[in-house]
Amino acid sequence: MKIIIAGAGAMGSRFGLMLHQANNEVILIDGWQDHIDAINNNGLQANFDGEMVTESLEIYHQDDVSSIDFNADLVILFTKAMQLDSMMQSIQNMVGKNTKVLCLLNGIGHEDVIKNYVPLSNILLGNTMWTAGIEAPGKVKLFGNGSIDLQNLGADGQEAAEEVVAVLSEAKLNAKYSANILSSIYRKGCVNGTMNGLCTILDSNMADFGETDAADQIVEQIVSEFAAVAAMENADINVPEVLAQIKSCYNRETIGLHHPSMYQDLIINNRLTEIDYINGAIARKGKEYGIPTPYCSFLTKLVHAKEQVLAAV
Known part of the structure; x- marks a missing residue:
């Protein structure tokens, strides 16, 4: 699956790394230039439950993605809540009519912003209990276990939601469908x-x-x-x-x-x-x-x- 991680901080880096390791085509998008430079120069470096792992992932500044030819199957939102609107504006060219957008932001009510850019039938709301931390630009600490619950907002979107659940679970992110997200x-x-x-x-x-x-x-x-x-x-x-x-x-x-x-x-x-x-x-x-x-x-x-x-x- 072609996946955009929109917001590549600690949690976005975890998801990007694990989905990349599961052979998905993943690109990271963020606004922190030092973090972007470090990953471009040295790869994403992770202390992954005590094992040091380095993976080469594509990462771009959100101000520089308007010309990228990448039609995403799935966008996973990890940007900060107050930056959500600007991120959605930045990635519009990579969001097609069939692109699913999974919101895993902390907080409540983010769908009110997302539906200005994506049909309700393509929006998934989720909740994750994974944890992660940033030790330095390009370096993250990933430890412990976690899970994801998600649900489609549109009444006819459960099948697509189940497909996303399968992709996340194949990456060992322990996803499941929820009837009451x-x-x-x-x-x-x-x-x-x-x-x-x-x-x-x-x-x-x-x-x-x-x-x-x-x-x-x-x-x-x-x-x-x-x-x-x-x-x-x-x-x-x-x-x-x-x-x-x-x-x-x-x-x-x-x-x-x-x-x-x-x-x-x-x-x-x-x-x-x-x-x-x-x-x-x-x-x-x-x-x-x-x-x-x-x-x-x-x-x-x-x-x-x-x-x-x-x-x-």
Whole structure:
């Protein structure tokens, strides 16, 4: 399959590498020039569960793709939420009438942007529990196991969605079809809505945060706000299961030493965060539905304040 990874950061690099190793024709598109140069010069270098792997993948800056002759079968979106619209504009020439677009962005409501460029029947929404980190331009750390759930938005698109599931699973990305992806997205939103913002504000990994006295109370309150908003959109969240999943992130023997993507963006790379599309989205929706969301609202403000303190760009 001819696949574009739109947003080749840590997660995009993981998916690009694994799909390339499964003999798909993959190109990466990103906006970080140092990362692009490093991959073009040295290949994508990965610490893949302790094994050093280097693969030669094509990568382009999103401002330079308008003339590339590549009619994609599948686009997987990993760009930052606030960059989604500009990325979709950049890759229009490579998106044909049969191209499927799988959105794996953190956050809620991205289909509202994508449908301006792609028919609803070609849009897939997904949720992934894989993790990854960037150690330096062109160098990523890929560890642990994960999975993907996805679903077609158009009523007649399940067959195409199942084809994408098969391609991802052949690449050992553990994909499966979901009949209710919105619930999966909200469940992942609970994990992102706790681990991302809190570890960023506290400058900690997930294990260190989980061992604090206040961790349980804060996490339970944030999850309750997500669950209340999700219920208004007929998305089911099993709160005890979600809390158990979040607490499993504290395990130092598995992923507890990981710093979430928002931490990597702001603390390591001095980039603006996606907080408006995670906790900020719950705060906006809570206001619309008349649901109090004090923890999500406050955490959103705290992260924005930290962005300003650090002069993030």
